[in-house]
Amino acid sequence: MNDSGEQTPSSESEAGLDDPVYRDAVIDLLGAIAYGEISAFERLADDAKLAPSLADQVAIAGMAAAEFGKVAALFERLTSLGAEPFEAMAPFRTPVDQFHANTAPADWYEGLVKAFVGDGLANDFYREIAGFLDAETRSLVVGTLEDTGHAAFTVERVRAGIASEPRLGGRLALWGRRLMGEALIQAQRVVADRDELSGLLAGGVDRPGLDLAEIGRMFTRITKRHTGRMAELGLDS
Template sequence: MTASTPVAFEDPQYREAVVDLLGVIAYGEISAFERLAEDAKLAPTLEDKVAIVSMATAEFGHVAKLNERLTELGADPFEAMAPFRAAIDRFHEHTAPGDWYEGLIKAYVGDGLANDFYREIAAYLDADTRDLVVASLEESGHSAFAVDRVRAAIAADPRLGGRLALWGRRLMGEALTQAQRVAADRDSLTALLAGGVDRPGLDLAAIGRMFARITERHAERMAELGLDS
């Protein structure tokens, strides 16, 4: 670690939590890149294909800075990502889109759910790490593009709305299950949320409110798409 590393990293448990968090976000970005690149094959027009590939490129662009920070902390980026491959891969296997519109909703709603979870955790980090996490979760064009395409499709075929609403609810359930599993499986992340002598933590009621906020933001995204949550 460098001389500019925050004092918080003198706590080995805190350092482990940050390494875990950066590792799971980095692998999440890589898997998002792979998924979006695959979704591009479903694009109905060349314009749509280019838009999705641009999103994929933006996702992958975040990985370098996350890996750089992991290296600064004395961690091997690939070892840091490894514990999360199974859970994230399982999520994508369970939520493979059946068509172009399901892929768009997953890119917008599914990624939004994961990003909300990581932003919530970022509130308990040192300023430098928090800024890095928030920057890595910046929206990469999913919103306007997905909302425009999905709303236009529903206007053309209202029956599509019911199916996509069910898909959105399925994504919500799978994403929350994954988030809870990741937090429970990694003692360091659980300890981070619990706080320490120099950091505030979350009790069970606060954790409940955190997931309530994530659920509310999911409902807002679904409404933007013209779908019931």
């Protein structure tokens, strides 16, 4: 563990792909991330239709394309592990689709905040898990979670919107809190339903894991980062 309290990748996780339990956990994780990227592409494409200007439409469309561009590497890694990518994604379609159904944005600004806050929460969770992965998979996961330019775009547009309509800030702050709650519910549900992922966090005979106290600290870190994103947008968390 490093000075900031985050899990430090262990050399013990470098090996392990010959362990079927670990391999299944990696396949689950990559399947979840891959479907999340496809879902992000679809959502951003829909958000582009709500954009107030052609310039905004083009910007969002470009970000959607960037998200979709990440899928090929995930599919390649899944195939190299002997998994069929669409089968690997299948268990995560229902919880991801349910999250989006429960958090359908009412307008352009809610869509921007959802992409920034919702994706940020998911990415933070996956980065935490990446500390338990072998080097090659960890590098792929971290690279997949890199920002495609959406963060700066969203912060600028949301802050400008609040400046021109101050009451918008209160509504979006409530929206951000709702997104946080829904995201945590779905994340906990996924881990509880997938023994492979929960096993990855719990560790094994030759792999480090998290005890209950460390799991609590992990969610504290995720919550702190969420608070930071809300502050970037000019919103109360």
